[in-house]
Amino acid sequence: MEKNLNESLATKAVWAGESEYLAHGATQVPVVHSVSFGYFDVDEWYDVAIGKKEGHIYGRNTNPTVQAFEDKVKALEGAKAATSFSTGMAAISNSLATFLKPGDRVVSIKDTYGGTNKIFTEFLPRLNINVMLCDTGDHVQIEEEIAKGCDILYLESPTNPTVKITDIQRMANAAKEVGALVFVDNTFATPINQNPLELGADLVIHSATKFLGGHADALGGVVCGDPALVEKIYHYREINGATLDPMAAYLLLRGMKTLDLRIERQCESAMKIAQYLQDHDAIEAVYYPGLKSHPNHDIAKKQMRRFGGMLSFALKGGLDSVRDFLPQLQFAHRAANLGAVETVVGPARTTSHVECTPEERKALGIPEGLVRYSVGIEDPNDLIADLEKALSHVTVTSR
Numbered sequence: 001m002e003k004n005l006n007e008s009l010a011t012k013a014v015w016a017g018e019s020e021y022l023a024h025g026a027t028q029v030p031v032v033h034s035v036s037f038g039y040f041d042v043d044e045w046y047d048v049a050i051g052k053k054e055g056h057i058y059g060r061n062t063n064p065t066v067q068a069f070e071d072k073v074k075a076l077e078g079a080k081a082a083t084s085f086s087t088g089m090a091a092i093s094n095s096l097a098t099f100l101k102p103g104d105r106v107v108s109i110k111d112t113y114g115g116t117n118k119i120f121t122e123f124l125p126r127l128n129i130n131v132m133l134c135d136t137g138d139h140v141q142i143e144e145e146i147a148k149g150c151d152i153l154y155l156e157s158p159t160n161p162t163v164k165i166t167d168i169q170r171m172a173n174a175a176k177e178v179g180a181l182v183f184v185d186n187t188f189a190t191p192i193n194q195n196p197l198e199l200g201a202d203l204v205i206h207s208a209t210k211f212l213g214g215h216a217d218a219l220g221g222v223v224c225g226d227p228a229l230v231e232k233i234y235h236y237r238e239i240n241g242a243t244l245d246p247m248a249a250y251l252l253l254r255g256m257k258t259l260d261l262r263i264e265r266q267c268e269s270a271m272k273i274a275q276y277l278q279d280h281d282a283i284e285a286v287y288y289p290g291l292k293s294h295p296n297h298d299i300a301k302k303q304m305r306r307f308g309g310m311l312s313f314a315l316k317g318g319l320d321s322v323r324d325f326l327p328q329l330q331f332a333h334r335a336a337n338l339g340a341v342e343t344v345v346g347p348a349r350t351t352s353h354v355e356c357t358p359e360e361r362k363a364l365g366i367p368e369g370l371v372r373y374s375v376g377i378e379d380p381n382d383l384i385a386d387l388e389k390a391l392s393h394v395t396v397t398s399r
């Protein structure tokens with residue numbers, strides 16, 4: 001029985017998708033490692049196969065553990081349907097491929113995740129799909145490009161790594177006028193901080209690898225929204241095969257139970273750290289939507305509950321300073337992921353924008369001295385002390 005989940009997000013994070021007892025009455029969702037599902041009764045088998053009766057047939061299509069994961073994300077995003085993928089990039093590429101055909105036009109922003117940007121600049125143009133990438137903060141330009149004709153508006157807010165903010169509701173309204181579908185990558189905000197469907201998006205996408213799972217031990221992706229749209233994406237995925245593995249689904253489910261707690265701590269700590277860094281002599285700039293100095297702080301305040309666990313900052317002295325600084329941090333993995341319980345740091349050139357040339361990064365306004373800082377759940381005072389110590393090794397004055 002699906003419980004009536006009008007409860008808060010914290011309660012949904014724990015209970016949604018897990019209200020039924022499965023095999024042996026286990027209170028925890030079992031990892032169902034079975035490629036196929038058997039039936040004695042041929043008629044029942046047929047009814048399940050054609051979707052007349054609930055059940056599972058083959059692991060590329062559906063699986064009970066995977067379904068519990070989808071149900072939990074669906075509840076958190078306030079969506080009516082969700083389908084999952086092996087990675088966040090699979091969710092993005094499959095969702096685009098479901099709806100696009102040669103001659104179509106996509107409007108997006110320059111600051112999407114590096115992999116998404118590659119889909120727009122390398123793969124879609126090959127299929128004769130026109131992609132217009134606008135300056136991320138330039139709402140007027142985005143509106144003008146949408147008005148010229150648009151099949152999909154693709155947004156991400158906040159962006160990676162400079163946490164730029166786009167007004168989702170305003171852009172979705174513009175897209176509705178030309179009949180475009182609106183996709184929003186909500187990985188950075190998480191459903192705890194922002195629900196794009198409420199702001200007019202048709203589909204919300206997550207790399208579950210990041211905050212949803214939260215423990216950097218499983219890859220996954222998910223897309224939620226209107227059942228008619230999600231059904232089409234599911235069909236594309238079941239045939240093309242980028243299915244989420246049940247073990248990964250289990251790890252993501254387990255991680256999501258603490259999502260609200262983790263995000264609360266991470267957002268609080270990120271704010272403290274951003275405020276600390278903006279007064280530091282070795283720092284050129286701090287990027288965090290919660291700071292009043294952020295160019296779109298007001299939009300962030302309007303569409304987000306909190307400002308997220310991601311920030312970035314530019315060190316004076318560029319890449320040389322980054323080389324001095326990063327090895328000194330005691331409480332941070334120097335790695336390409338984000339959204340984990342541990343703090344994770346990295347320069348854009350080895351993480352979000354590794355696919356780009358230095359010239360391309362410059363054009364995107366990403367300084368070579370930029371450090372992306374994914375705040376973990378450690379005590380923020382320890383993180384600030386750690387930053388303080390590492391920053392003392394940056395010898396800006398001599399450069």
Ligand SMILES: *Cc1c(COP(=O)(O)O)cnc(C)c1O
Nearest residue numbers: 087088089113160187207209220
């Ligand atoms: C990591 C990330 C992706 C890609 O997700 P994978 O699970 O690594 O494929 C997409 N969008 C954003 C914002 C991300 O941070």
